[in-house]
Amino acid sequence: MTHPIGPDSRVTLVDGSGYIFRAFHGLPPLTRKSDGAPIGAVSGFCNMIFKLLADERDGDQPTHLAVIFDASGPTFRNDIYPAYKANRPPAPEDLVPQFPMIREATRAFGLPSVELPGYEADDLIATYARQAAEKGAKVRILSSDKDLMQLITDKIFLYDPMKDRPLGPEAVMDKFGVGPAQVIDVQALAGDSTDNVPGAPGIGVKTAAELLATFGTLEELLDRAHEIKQPKRRETLIQFREQIEISKRLVTLMNDVPVLEHLEHFGVREPEPEVLLEFLRRMELRTLTGRVEAGLRRDGYVADKADHGPVGIGAPVTPAPAQPAGPQAQPGQAVIPPAVYAPVKHSAYETITDLARLDDWLARVRTQGHVAFDTETDALNSVSGSLVGLSLAVEPGIACYIPVGHRGAGALGGTGDLFASPEVSLARLPGQLGLGDVLARLKPVLEDDAILKIGQNLKYDLSVMAQHGIAIHPIDDTMLMSFAVDAGRNSHGMDDLSLRLLGHQPIAFKDVCGTGKSQISFDQVPIDRATAYAAEDADITLRLWHILKPRLVQERCTTVYETLERPLVPVIAAMEQAGVKVDVAELSRLSLDFAQRMTGLEAQAHEQAGENFNLGSPKQLGDILFGKMALPGGKKTATGQWATGADALEDLAAQGHDLPRTIVDWRTLAKLKSTYTDNLKDAIDARTGRVHTSFNMVGAATGRLSSTDPNLQNIPIRTEEGRRIRKAFVAEPGNLLISADYSQIELRLLAHVGDIPQLKRAFIDGHDIHAMTASEMFGVPLDGMDPMVRRKAKAINFGIIYGISAFGLARQLSIPQGEARDYIAMYKQRFPGIQAYMDAMKTMAREKTYVETIFGRRCWVPGIHAKSQAEQAFAERQAINAPLQGAAADIIKRAMIRLPAALKEAGLSARMLLQVHDELVFEAPASQAEATCALVAKVMERAALPAVALTVPLVVEARAASTWAEAH
Template sequence: MMTYPIGPDSRLTLIDGSGYIFRAFHGLPPLTRKSDGAPIGAVSGFCNMIFKLLADERDSEQPTHLAVIFDAPGPTFRNEIYQAYKANRPPAPEDLVPQFPMIREATRAFGLPCIELAGYEADDLIATYARQAAESGARVRIISSDKDLMQLITDQISLYDPMKDRPMGPEAVLEKFGVAPNQVIDVQALAGDSTDNVPGAPGIGVKTAAELLSVYGTLENLLDHAHEIKQPKRRETLIAFREQIEVSKRLVTLMQDVPVLEHLEHFGVREPEPLVLLDFLRKMELRTLTGRVEAGLRRDGFVADQAQHVSSNAGVDAIQHATHEPERGTSSTGFAGIPQSVFKPMDTTSYETITSLERLQDWIARAKNQGYLAFDTETSSLNSSSGTLVGLSLAVEPGLACYVPIGHRGAGEMGVTGDLFSGADASIALIPGQLSLIEVIDTLKPLMEDDAVLKIGQNIKYDVSVLAQHGVIIAPIDDTMLMSFALDAGRNNHGMDDLSERLLGHKPIAFKDVCGIGKAQISFDQVPVERATCYASEDADVTLRLWHILKPRLVQERSTTVYETLERPLVPVVAAMERAGVKVDVGELSRLSLDFAQRMVALEAIAHTQAGEVFNLGSPKQLGEILFDKMSLPGGKKTATGQWATGAEALEDLAAQGHELPRTLVDWRMLAKLKSTYTDNLKAAIDPTSGRVHTSYNMVGAATGRLSSTDPNLQNIPIRTEEGRRIRRAFVAEPGHVLISADYSQIELRLLAHVGDIPQLKKAFVDGLDIHAMTASEMFGVPLEGMDPMVRRKAKAINFGIIYGISAFGLARQLSIPQGEARDYIATYKQRFPGIQAYMDTMKAMAREKTYVETIFGRRCWVPGIHAKSQAEQAFAERQAINAPLQGAAADIIKRAMIRLPDALAEAGLDARMLLQVHDELVFEAPSSQADATCALVVKVMEKAALPAVALSVPLVVEARSAFNWAEAH
């Protein structure tokens, strides 16, 4: 075996492998290997962490020696000292156990020493190797989040916490234990450790231990002088439990002379054998990491140099027959159509600041010649409608990006003196040397509107809105966030930072690191140009790299249709809706706010009378004490903090039982929420320029594809109560115009009838019957004419509840009936409509097999919780699997309608514009004279939205009405 001597010039990195395993297992959703169903979630997480760590190490610390240390199975010498040591630790999770050997194999595949020794813990081996290396003069870096290793910190030995992404020196030890590293053992001996079942001294915690040691210096000196301590309880504890404390010290002291079998000389850093690593990753079916390694092989010329010397079963055959063609404009592609340069390290200091039109024209020429570019806008506000443009970044290939500053102000110079986060007067003049907004827009506009050049962004809707304010209509576009959403909705996040860390192994500069946080936060126009160049250019660079990875996956994973027909074309439509906004009647909001406030005061007085004392209705603590301690109302439950649970569900249950105070509290809370969330906040949300409220739509908010609304949220205004409907009256049309509300009728039930192929439901919808009355007639054998409204209400609750996988408990609570009766209702329903149960079983089976379900338009909705160990998580995932294909298909249909409507309205010569989307409803503003024509056209487009992709076996029905305000139009 080759050896690498260690000495004063050496740098040793020791990785706590066991810590990595549990971090990977508990920090990531379950993952199984498709070929055999074997759990590989921890293996995947471990490999990605090792891959990232090696890249980071080579770029920064550059160790000369490196090893991964694991805990060996079985008892250790500490169990001989104290039999109950770690006795309270549960066994490893069942689906983690088979991954232990796989992870050790992964370590060796990466070319790293895989070290463990029976009878000793990983920490003991780490302590031994760290001591040996330090004695030879080498510097040691331990990578672990284990606090027990803090006792090893010296000038030569450092600890790095990967969970917190920061080095842990003596100051971190002082923060954690209140002492220096050389006193950590004594503190732990006194305080004990419940995790490892180290007993310590009863009643003495870390803080007290640190105080005692600050006086007596060492544990031995403290115990020898315990009789001198003035506090009786501490004195008696130290004297009575001296032997237990001394045993605890032996348990927490890391052994630094373990008879290790492998020596430091064997830990020399060397590159992994490429085909060994690739073979392992392919065997584990870790596709993303496999692609990154394959790209590295091509970049390093390995295939060209070595292909003739290796056999196809080692992975070369698969490399040479990559399934994807190179993307347009890529000159030197790696595997799966990914350029070699995508995975090269990022150097933010290499990005260019553009301060001349000539240099900007050079970049534009490069983009036109190539046929695509990634770009990003920086503004003074996170709100696209109110923020001013500060600069733009462009990237034409990985590592080649620039920033064009436009609106940076003199306050940005503070960064030079280190006073970056102290704020600045926005009236300070622009920094000289920047191009003007007008000349940059005039220069970039032809490029951004050039049909031959693809513009790539991350959440490009924001950038589309920003540039639209300057008369620039960007097209064509690609959005890496929406690509990720089409591929991984429900199983991964889609933000740029998350995608970069997961797919590129790179952690981008954080916004807070550039602009600060809290009261000290500055706006982007105050950031120094040099720093802004690094941050903004990196965004464009990362976006371009992500595009190269995600674009081929769309084809490979059959998600192109969803992205190209539902997500990408919706961007300009939603951006236009956000810019349009909606008018609100400030006077009506003020009247509502005053009315709600007065009613809240009246309800507060009633509540005080009912409670027999004055209390704060907004205090859960006081409320719980009154309801359950003083009034002894039934069903009280305590939270983890020991406080009574007084959430909406608890209060509504009590109110349903006839208790007066809970009913009053429910009414008070409803008014308080409406007042704070809507009548007060909506006035503050009015844009001073447009005089309208501009919500922001999140296009990746729900795995089913539904849009969500924020800042403010206009989708959750309650419509079942009179108060909620009054709030909708405050949304009004401009003079001479009307609002039009177009709403799909029972769309999810119609989709259930189609997808589940349920004859009775399909016939009822085709015949235009009252679906809830028909269901009641089928279930309870009652005639349609003269039906008791309560019977119809029960059928309606089951109809809608069944879509969400409602339980007997949920239905019983909703209808205020016994749980057994509710269970009978559900059983009768499934018996009368057997297709329902078949549909449910099919969706749950698909979820278990594939970890996702699909809508009729091909959208994948991932449900990773289907493989959870917890029955509650599994049950929730099963309900998701039942509902997602229906809710997702409904979302797909309304998106298809939204995409078609702007052109349809324009072609018909109608001046209506789409303002809002609220689940199954679209809201338009149109000239009063065009109301009827607009309603007719909108209904026609929405009812035919599924075609030609899917021919539904039931009709879609849309109801559209016009009025001056939203409440009357709905």
């Protein structure tokens, strides 16, 4: 069927190739579960098309729409200039098989998929745009490709779908310094390294625009090049005239391509439901399949899967009684309200500046029974930041922002200078509600057990509100929901989740606060812009909750979320608020000592090298080690410099070379000084006098917590220097620090999971596990064992957990690889359960793309299906280690969740301060230290129960002292 083009027509042309690469590079890799085929680009592309169609339906709906792709093979430009695009690398290996699937996806959505051998997509877009404009139609090109800016006219404009903004003449001027009509001339002069368009050497966009401003056109400029005063520019334009003219032919889009499909065939139509759903199910895109099915029930209507009506884009389908929305819906019914996928409209958000209006919103929250909640502060740290505003969302698309602490020179809603200098002293903007009044009304709602509070990384908001005496509960956290179902295969930040699950790119923090030296704090953001940003955060969070909550049940991840992740949020928030005290004087002494020792090592290195050089310069060091001294094993990096990383230096030091050992020692001290003894002093909070680290709850696929700002988990404890840094962590007067550490927990879990009798018996009997292993392997008695023999067994015991290779073990023990290989083979022979465990985990990973801990946590290992053998080998090691490290993380989390209540019930006032892998650190009154140690050890040792009855005992060593170093 044809749809004629006329003045009333609105034509949308999608840069399909641009969509593909945005989808591929903008999202983490994704594979199809059934066969491991890569589908990340397909998933991203489909989500973008779905969003496009939803936006078009609710906006200025086009009459004609088509997706234009680049055809494979050379184009006419290669005939003009054979080196055209020669610099471009081949498409990523995982992307190539997705190209035909993406074409099929386009057709499944009912859209024309257009390409033509010998021409680029931009040429087809230029041709269709010209044809439509000549017939009076308005043309919108969905792309941010700068090459298409030459097409912009009063009838044709670009629209950047990722930044959700039009690109008109102003954007062209910002990019090229000229209007659309002169873009081609600028590009011809400036060239394009990406496409290997040569241009004029030494002339960039800015210079090109200046020259054209003087001479008008490229042809006039070249004809009058002899008039240019600057000798270099003049000679370049004269010498490279032919090259510049070729460049213009390359950058000029052909707008008269002999297209095979005509505009009249691009009339918008609805996709066939069964075709689209069949494709999405075959691709195993379950979330998007649910969104499309939900579209069939839009606006209170439902339709059977076999219904032939439209899929959430056109008219309604057969009416039926309304069904309950949200996660409480019955099996087989839509659990996701269609509004979840409606376009985000910032204009619909409300700024609350009246207490009566705030009361209206809170009344709606009480009726609704759940609310998405978010806070905005003037600092990234929840302890040091002051509350600037709060946002609420009660339904998808219905959200508000309550400003309480904005400062600036403008009036309410005024835009002002967005990136004003942070040093400027600004007064509180008028029209905002008082913080006390707002909190007095919010407190009963946020603490009401009958109202669910939903957030993204709620740990931050709990900490902020706790400083105002508000304990938020009960809660749901979308970041942790995503982590429970997707740990290891996707990221869990709100922006990434929104883009992946909703096809929407939220406003970025940098877009409202700027970056670098011009960055402002959130209290200086104009309130209208703050409303769009903050209310969108709450809105998106609520939409994500509607999608992720059902997935917990569908993918059997509810237990992990409900028992391990969600209950930990208030515990971690309290730890971050508590912080830990550091002795500034001790840090200063350490800094001075490290500096003096570094000076000595520097002099020693200069003497060993026979010349002075910069120890911090990899280039100078490499030239001395492998050039001047000709030490063995030198390898050059891609930049042509010698590799002088830690591995290379450790290898050389192990061979007895003095200078590499000196450099390793110097680097160790330099890192400790810069990372800890210097920076910890700066990290002390002025309000509390303590250091408040931030714990990342979704940092590792295994569930392990990580620590940042500052990182307190990487302080080395096996070196004297590292132990000295821990000595600077102290208790407040009258208190002691308590360190409670699981003993060899991952080896104990290996004994349990692998059902290894010898290891289990050793743990049950309380024997030295490494000595026992040495005795089993090498047939030596336990009494009087050579420490070196025990060391070998210890290296193998811990190495096995991480899937160590013969190369790795050989390096660790400084033995030949053949000997290391024999040790590993002997170990597996003596303990056959270990090999069985390894094989089982690798098989599970290949079949399911994930492995599980004994508590049901899924750790995804998508690399198991990689084509690269190195990536596969790494994924296999992950599959072996993740169930053990993950189970250890699960156990300590279970202990952390139980400990606050256990301490309170026992009448003990200890506070949990830190978690460092298998260790917990507390601060307790000295008079309660002994009782606290006993209780903490008891809770930690029983943490696996009742979920899992381990066949080996867990052992916890808890000690109290005035410093962390002495307690550990």
